[in-house]
Amino acid sequence: QVTLRESGPALVKPTQTLTLTCTFSGFSLSTSGMCVSWIRQPPGKALEWLALIDWDDDKYYSTSLKTRLTISKDTSKNQVVLTMTNMDPVDTATYYCARIQPSGWFDPWGQGTLVTVSS
Amino acid sequence: EIVLTQSPATLSLSPGERATLSCRASQSVSSYLAWYQQKPGQAPRLLIYDASNRATGIPARFSGSGSGTDFTLTISSLEPEDFAVYYCQQRSNWPGTFGPGTKVDIK
Numbered sequence: 385q386v387t388l389r390e391s392g393p394a395l396v397k398p399t400q401t402l403t404l405t406c407t408f409s410g411f412s413l414s415t416s417g418m419c420v421s422w423i424r425q426p427p428g429k430a431l432e433w434l435a436l437i438d439w440d441d442d443k444y445y446s447t448s449l450k451t452r453l454t455i456s457k458d459t460s461k462n463q464v465v466l467t468m469t470n471m472d473p474v475d476t477a478t479y480y481c482a483r484i485q486p487s488g489w490f491d492p493w494g495q496g497t498l499v500t501v502s503s
Numbered sequence: 504e505i506v507l508t509q510s511p512a513t514l515s516l517s518p519g520e521r522a523t524l525s526c527r528a529s530q531s532v533s534s535y536l537a538w539y540q541q542k543p544g545q546a547p548r549l550l551i552y553d554a555s556n557r558a559t560g561i562p563a564r565f566s567g568s569g570s571g572t573d574f575t576l577t578i579s580s581l582e583p584e585d586f587a588v589y590y591c592q593q594r595s596n597w598p599g600t601f602g603p604g605t606k607v608d609i610k
Contacts, residue, residue, distance in 0.1 A: 431539075431547065431590055444597060447504070480546055488594050489537045491558060493546035502521040 388420075388481050388494035395500050396471050403497060406464040406481030413439055413459050419484035420464045421487035422455065424477040425496075432477075436484065437464055473501045505529055505593055507602035515610040522578040524605045526591035532569045535595040538576045540565055541604075550589075553577060581607070585597045 390405040404422070411418060435455040436444045445453050454467045464481060474491035478498045482490035506529040515548055526536065536556040541545035549558040551567035554574060564579040578585055586609050591602040 430603045431592075433599050433601070485549075485552075487536070487552055487556075489549055489552045490539075490592070491549040491552075492546070495549070496546050 386482060386483055386492055388492065390479060390494045390497040391495055392479070392499065394498060395502065397503050398472055398501060402466075402468045402471050402475070404466045404468075404479055404481075404499075406466070406494060407464050408464070408481075408483065408494075410431065411483060413437075413457055413462070413464070415439055417486050420457070421482050421484055421490060422464075422466045423480045423482060423490065423493075424475075425480070426474075426477040427472050434479075435466060442448050471501045475499070476501050505532060505596050505600055507591055507593060507600055508590075509591060509602040509605045511549075511605060512603070513606045513608060514607055516581055518581050518583055520581050522576075522581055522585070524572050524576040524578075524589055524607070526569075526574040526576070526594055527589055528572045528595075529597075532593040532595035534575050535593055536567075536569070537592045537594070538565075539590045539592065541590065542583075542584075542588045547590060551595050555578075569605050 388408040419438040421436040425431050437455045452469045457464045478496040480493050480496045482493040485491045508527045510525045536554045538551040541547040555567045566577045568575050588604045588606045590604045
């Protein structure tokens, strides 16, 4: 069974750097074709794709957030880490990680973690 | 960037009724379109991928159709657990983008 779980701070201050960890089980990110992605959702709003890392350590970022995001993986720990710099209240959202199926789609998703940006 | 538009924004129906949701892409995405269901307080769940394929464990009352720029998600007979928000997503052109969602609520 594939599961993912996000962890990180619930509250960050403006200008701080956010670090989120996705811990997964049921698959290995060293297996060819495997990818993990981060997606966020502001309260009451739609989903926004943020970043992706694949088994070969290739990384892809949202065009609009590229300068603020870094994604990395620790295959031995089954973890993917996302950092986002210079946090702003508009970054308040639930942050999800998801595996990307061999078919190319997000499945399954973690439960999400709500991050509030406030002083 | 490919923009997805979903209509209607809200669909008010009764259990047992048929639901038809639309997703339109700003340019062709071929069949690289998926539908996700999201219930309050939960993560999205993959329902349909590649426009018309049901994901594992998804009931047969959910079906998807379309290609190019126009897509439809149909729920043949609404069950109480189907009242939720539905998002379409394309992966024809990275970054994959999501539509704004259609809320299916109880009439």
